[in-house]
Amino acid sequence: MPYSSLYIHTPFCAAKCDYCAFYSVANASRQMRTRYLDTLASELERVSRNCGALDTIFIGGGTPTHFTVSELSRLMDVFGRFFQFGANHEFTVEGNPGSITREKVRVFLDGGVNRFSIGVQSFSAETRRRIGRDGEVSWVYRAVDALRDQGVDNFNCDLIYGAPLQTTAEWELDLREIVRLEPLHVSTYSLIVEPDTPLALRGVNEADDDLLVEMWQLAEDILLDQCGLERYEVSNFARNGHHCRHNVDIWKGGRFCGAGPAACYFDGTSRWTNPSDLDEWIAQAPPVEDYLPPDKRAVEILATGLRTVAGWQTAEFQQCTGMDIYSLCGDTLNTLADAGLMSVATDGIRLTTRGLLLADYVERELL
């Protein structure tokens, strides 16, 4: 079966945020960016041989909008040369408010992009400073204007909560401000202090459980009441079913391929990850394989899919993994149900609100 889903990783950023543990390079030279695009072109050509018409494409990073207009034109040209779209495709590009311009949006739209994702994170200058997030709040409005100007309504906004010293009142201001932008999709991420990030090195602690739960609930209430955005995954909200199909496919164990350093692909059995280093990737160092026997892989897919509010339909899981949910881990599911973390019915299972908040606990129990 040819692949119909593709992820492209662009590793460049204007500046690295203090919480970021993704692979990215700040202040890369023009030569470096050119070498990246050269290598990407050959990788995309290789990848395209295994792909049919694409249903979902996601260009993430890093900051894809960090490239210049001409560099982006080249990227989209290369892409267009090797790939075709299926009917009703979803093509998302991530961007930072500071580098989303009308011209760049135009280039993306011309290349088939139809969904954007803006890294807003916070409207509070104080919070931005405390998490080392570069840029001015006003750039967010400018970026949204640029999108609207080109006729783009389908965009997502990322927000971070649980930042150091952040109060629920401040979080509420962020949420109310986001609502005013009327996005079709919002992602809210509780701040994770990843090891070895500047945040971790500064000794910053994650906010306490009770506060985070309060913020989680506040987001759910405000986004739904004010904007009709419904939670459909642990961190994601969408209006009128505008879920990110690319990610939903991945959560539900779908196969996808990838290009770029640190990019991942999943062939249905193994997950492969490109080297997280630009030079190694350019030198075509092989990807690292994460192989799991089928039953273990099925459990992983089960746990990942449970992050969606809808959870799993029994038949859907059977079709995806070839296994029966209940024979795979029925006992654990019942224990989780008894603990009030899961609702188990004959046609499917899903996590309760408490279960979603404890999805890692659930996964540990399942593994």
Add this chain to the structure above:
Amino acid sequence: MPKSPFRRCHTPNPCRSLLITHIRNFSIIAHIDHGKSTLADRFLQHTKSIDERRFQDQLLDNMDLERERGITIKSHPVAIRYAARNGEDYVLNLIDTPGHVDFSYEVSRSLAACEGALLLIDAAQGVQAQTIANVNLAIREKLTIIPVINKIDLPAADVDLCLEQLEEVLAIPAEEAILASAKDGIGIDDILEAIVDRIPAPSEPAHSQVQALVFDSVYDAFRGVVNFVRVRSGSIKRGDQIKYCSNGLSSEIKEVGLFRPAMTPADELATGSVGYVIPNVKTPEDSRIGDTITSKHNPCTEPLPGFKDVRPMVYSGIYPIDTGDYETLKQSMSKLCLNDSAFVFQAETSVALGFGFRCGFLGLLHMEIVQERLRREYGMDIITTYPSVIYRVFQKSGEQVEIDNPLYLPDPSTIDRIEEPLVHASIISPSVYIGSIMNLIMEKRGICLQTVTVDQNHVMMDAELPLHEIVIDFYDKLKSISRGYASMDYEPAGHQVAPLVKMEIRVNDEPVDAFTSIVHRDYAHTRGKLLAEKLKEIIPRHLFKIAIQAFVGGKVVARETVGAMRKDVTAKCYGGDITRKRKLLEKQKEGKKRMKQVGKVSIPQDAFVKVLQTKSN
């Protein structure tokens, strides 16, 4: 050509037996970090006793644990061949000694195998409490002492002050001191010459019966017990029938040999020499440090002096995490016992922890070392319980019992009085910290007996303290308030009556017997609160709320609550995050498996150790 002191033997493996006049047996007395291992390394390099290519710094510290901590715990003898300035070749047997307060018996046995000792003093730090204790042990063994002031090239070195301390505190003439820097190789030759000149050769024995002092032992998986010995009289060779004086056990010698520095087989261990013997003994506990080996058929009339059953001062439970490891743990402990005669154990059971062992140690460091060795050398996953000293309980019935496990303290209504062990502690510290140290001693229920000036900047304090307080955290606190400059030594000093009570800890209403301790009545609330607070930090959140309570006599004296876990979810989980997250969760799950289940609560195995590190402020 120097005249050889060796006689050639007619064997394919050239072995040379030594003239007794050309042997010197010596130890190095030093405080931790004063450079003992470095000095020993220099001796080996300087005399080319070891191939440079195989040289690894701190060669003598061959236990991983020691190397890591930079301190020597066990004795590792080594034979140094030295061509002296007088043109003669000598063999200098260096018998290394542990440098910590917990191991004075082992130090004394190592010293008993020698005629002399180097007293190594760090020029920047001066004489430390432990040094004094060990010098006194050496004087008791009638050893010749050669003082060496080491690290003289350090910017902070104060040689004059050290010389003053040498005369004032140890009554050793300053002019006997050799100035050296082991690190830079300064003074090494002078020290080697002094060993030859000043330390007497082993004395000719008054009789010919075999007498060999066992000053250390190791257990080899294939060959069984290996004894490190100093032959006082007679000689031992392969095939000899020998006998241990302490228990009468006899055996045939399968091999004898020397330390060069690796164990090298030889034909014979002659009078005066230091080496190893391998008897046909497979049970570690049959062979103990300080014992005398003699001939089975022509035994000596009396064993060498000094052997004693070392009595542990501190007890704690050691339990396998996996109950299936009980037998393996037992075997590991038996082997460990062999070269750690001070470590004792017997089976016990705990409601919280299952089947395990009650273990006795010389002190807290000794306890830590045994635990670490069980973990590293024997790969055991273990939990240890709150340590206890031995209490004497006098019951109203007139009966007296000794309690080393707080769980077994009899019902308070039956107790007339309880006595706890005391220690006499000597503390040397820079004078500026004297006030804080006095406060610490008082806070730990101790009394300061006297204060003596050591030199213009240092004082020595004599104090009497309950051993229990020392076991808990006295030493750590002493180090911390003196910025690491104070040093301490202690010895048992009888018992005192004290109002002691049993404190029990319950987690989620389940008593955790492993946390039960005996505390002074007036300190019950403070200690209970500290324990509960510490446990609150250590016990991870569960799906439900967990109450942690400290009980004395059925009453709650302290309480803390671990809130229920409400949020445990990775925020971002996209294509590239799934593998990483799963691996992290798998690791966490593994970690949880290693926790101890108490009722519905999982307690991390290091909880029991971490609780010990409780600081009282």
